[in-house]
Amino acid sequence: MATDGFAVPQEKHMPPKTAQISATDSPAVIAARRVRKTFGDGRVLALEDASFDIRPGEFITMVGPSGCGKSTLLRIVAGLIDHSGGDMTVHGSAVTGPRNDVAMMFQKPTLLAWRTAVENVLLPTELAGAVTKADREKALSLLELVGLKDFAFSFPSQLSGGMQQRVALARLLQTGADILLLDEPFGALDEFTREHLNVELMRIVAEVNATAMFVTHNIGEAIFLADRVFVMTPRPGRLARIIDVPFARPRKPELQLTPEFNALVAEARAVLGGLE
Amino acid sequence: MSASDQIDLPKGMAGGASTRRILFNHLAILVCWVGLWEIGSRAGVIDPLFFPRPSDILVGFWRLYITQGNIWFHLGLTMAEVVAGFVAGSALGIGLAFVVGLSDTVRRFLKPYVVVIEATPRIAIGPIVIAAFGFGWTSKIVIVMLVCFFAPFVNTLNGIINVDRDQLDMFRSMRATRVQTFRKLILPEATPEIMAGLRLAMASALGGALVAEFIASNNGVGKLISTYTGNLNMASAFVCVLTLSAVGFFILRGMEWIDRWLVFWTDRERTEAVGRKRAQRWQKGGKL
Ligand SMILES: Nc1ncnc2c1ncn2[C@@H]1O[C@H](COP(=O)(O)OP(=O)(O)OP(=O)(O)O)[C@@H](O)[C@H]1O
Ligand SMILES: [Mg+2]
Numbered sequence: 001m002a003t004d005g006f007a008v009p010q011e012k013h014m015p016p017k018t019a020q021i022s023a024t025d026s027p028a029v030i031a032a033r034r035v036r037k038t039f040g041d042g043r044v045l046a047l048e049d050a051s052f053d054i055r056p057g058e059f060i061t062m063v064g065p066s067g068c069g070k071s072t073l074l075r076i077v078a079g080l081i082d083h084s085g086g087d088m089t090v091h092g093s094a095v096t097g098p099r100n101d102v103a104m105m106f107q108k109p110t111l112l113a114w115r116t117a118v119e120n121v122l123l124p125t126e127l128a129g130a131v132t133k134a135d136r137e138k139a140l141s142l143l144e145l146v147g148l149k150d151f152a153f154s155f156p157s158q159l160s161g162g163m164q165q166r167v168a169l170a171r172l173l174q175t176g177a178d179i180l181l182l183d184e185p186f187g188a189l190d191e192f193t194r195e196h197l198n199v200e201l202m203r204i205v206a207e208v209n210a211t212a213m214f215v216t217h218n219i220g221e222a223i224f225l226a227d228r229v230f231v232m233t234p235r236p237g238r239l240a241r242i243i244d245v246p247f248a249r250p251r252k253p254e255l256q257l258t259p260e261f262n263a264l265v266a267e268a269r270a271v272l273g274g275l276e
Numbered sequence: 277m278s279a280s281d282q283i284d285l286p287k288g289m290a291g292g293a294s295t296r297r298i299l300f301n302h303l304a305i306l307v308c309w310v311g312l313w314e315i316g317s318r319a320g321v322i323d324p325l326f327f328p329r330p331s332d333i334l335v336g337f338w339r340l341y342i343t344q345g346n347i348w349f350h351l352g353l354t355m356a357e358v359v360a361g362f363v364a365g366s367a368l369g370i371g372l373a374f375v376v377g378l379s380d381t382v383r384r385f386l387k388p389y390v391v392v393i394e395a396t397p398r399i400a401i402g403p404i405v406i407a408a409f410g411f412g413w414t415s416k417i418v419i420v421m422l423v424c425f426f427a428p429f430v431n432t433l434n435g436i437i438n439v440d441r442d443q444l445d446m447f448r449s450m451r452a453t454r455v456q457t458f459r460k461l462i463l464p465e466a467t468p469e470i471m472a473g474l475r476l477a478m479a480s481a482l483g484g485a486l487v488a489e490f491i492a493s494n495n496g497v498g499k500l501i502s503t504y505t506g507n508l509n510m511a512s513a514f515v516c517v518l519t520l521s522a523v524g525f526f527i528l529r530g531m532e533w534i535d536r537w538l539v540f541w542t543d544r545e546r547t548e549a550v551g552r553k554r555a556q557r558w559q560k561g562g563k564l
Contacts, residue, residue, distance in 0.1 A: 075445075078449050079449075080445055080448060080449060098448055098449045098450070098451050099451070100451065102449070103449065103450070104445070104446070104449045106442045106445070106446065107442075108440070108442050110440065110442050110443045110446045112443075112460070112461070112464070113541045114464050114540070114541045116551060116554050116555075118558070119554070123450070123460070124450045126460075127447075127450050127451065127452045127453075127456055127460075128450075128451075133561070136558075152555075152558075153551045153552070153554055153555035153558070154551060155541055155547050155550075155551055157541060157544075157547060158547065158548075158551070175450065
């Protein structure tokens with residue numbers, strides 16, 4: 001493996017044992033039952049009753065035009081906002097606020113400008129308590145995992161946009177959360193960098209046994225990355241269709257040229273229909 | 277940006293020799309100016325009553341600093357007013373901004389007052405303050421405080437309000453406490469703006485103290501200037517003004533230096549240097 005330097009203790013990525021105690025008939029790590037969200041005293045329906053189960057280790061992508069509620073759904077799972085109705089459970093317990101087993105990454109790198117790359121990666125550890133030597137080594141090995149071994153002591157201003165997002169990705173993994181929420185993480189980057197990072201992301205998420213929800217505007221990207229694609233439509237935000245993507249992993253970029261792949265693209269496009 | 281940026285001598289781009297030559301040129305031009313002034317004054321082209329001869333000013337320096345030595349007391353007093361007023365005013369400004377900035381309700385309630393105060397020239401309250409606090413140094417400090425309050429207040433408030441929403445969400449998603457979010461995100465994020473506010477405040481602090489002394493005072497450099505001018509002792513008045521130029525220069529330079537040291541990440545060279553230092557500290561296993 002190209003990343004033998006990766007020395008993250010695996011148990012950190014396992015769901016917390018306590019999560020299993022709660023009564024649930026589903027093995028899903030994330031379970032939504034008619035989850036809805038309204039803004040402005042119920043005037044704006046941002047997300048209409050969404051129901052789904054996400055299994056451990058699944059890579060879910062969410063695609064749809066602007067305003068269809070992708071970020072809203074993600075922020076509900078992250079516990080950053082309350083939902084207006086329905087049940088949202090993670091690891092069998094209801095989501096009531098931000099939690100340790102869920103971590104989120106944004107379109108902007110949101111790095112702290114006064115911290116070096118490795119100090120940024122250590123932030124979640126620092127917020128949770130004292131930083132040990134093992135934490136420091138983990139941070140360095142995560143930087144290596146995302147290909148920034150030689151930039152541990154660079155400040156964000158010294159890094160390109162793509163490298164900054166790699167640091168943000170390392171920080172995301174440093175949390176030890178096994179559910180990773182990624183809201184258009186590479187959306188602000190150029191196409192080449194984005195494709196490259198997408199492939200690496202797939203590899204890394206598989207390597208740390210994480211479950212991922214990944215938002216994108218690009219249908220091809222959504223299908224290429226996903227085990228299942230959530231196709232969403234706006235006004236009101238609705239989870240319109242879930243498309244299974246059966247292709248084996250690891251996937252090569254050439255996959256995108258096959259008729260099977262394009263059939264799925266066509267299916268997603270049909271759902272998004274008149275929405276250009 | 278600031279006045280002191282403009283008088284910055286060009287950095288030695290082609291090595292020390294070129295810097296020294298530029299410095300020499302500046303000096304030569306200065307000497308020419310002073311020489312022309314002296315000659316013009318002696319020739320009767322410039323009225324020495326209002327524009328004293330450079331030689332007279334030089335003598336004035338000798339008198340005020342050495343033989344009479346009276347400027348030390350007044351300068352000390354004025355500087356004490358400036359420092360005390362600046363510290364108190366900006367501390368109040370920054371402190372209040374944190375109280376206001378971290379609470380939406382307080383902010384909404386205070387907004388109209390802020391708008392009114394911002395539009396009011398602070399020095400206009402000077403005579404009222406003097407009426408209330410007397411001729412002594414207390415009233416001067418209060419006036420400097422008023423002058424120094426607003427820029428740090430507004431800048432700190434802006435710094436707090438402009439913290440990126442995603443960054444706040446990021447901290448929230450990592451379950452940071454309020455104190456952690458403040459210490460590790462809001463405070464450092466607002467520091468460049470706070471420093472800019474402090475630099476503005478410092479730049480006006482000296483002026484505030486002087487105007488206060490002009491209005492009503494028995495002591496201080498401002499009082500000294502108005503007394504000398506009243507006695508048509510222009511050379512001595514010029515000595516005071518030139519002294520204040522020097523003081524102002526060093527104060528602004530000092531603030532700039534603190535700014536550069538504190539807000540290192542906006543400066544490329546400093547960023548690189550700090551990066552190297554942190555790498556060393558890391559290797560030694562030191563605290564981050
Ligand atoms: N805080 C809020 N207050 C009011 N309305 C909101 C708020 N946040 C989101 N909305 C509305 O909810 C709807 C869904 O927004 P959301 O950000 O989830 O869309 P999105 O799919 O992420 O869009 P994009 O692709 O542009 O990021 C939009 O109509 C938006 O205007
Ligand atoms: Mg969004």
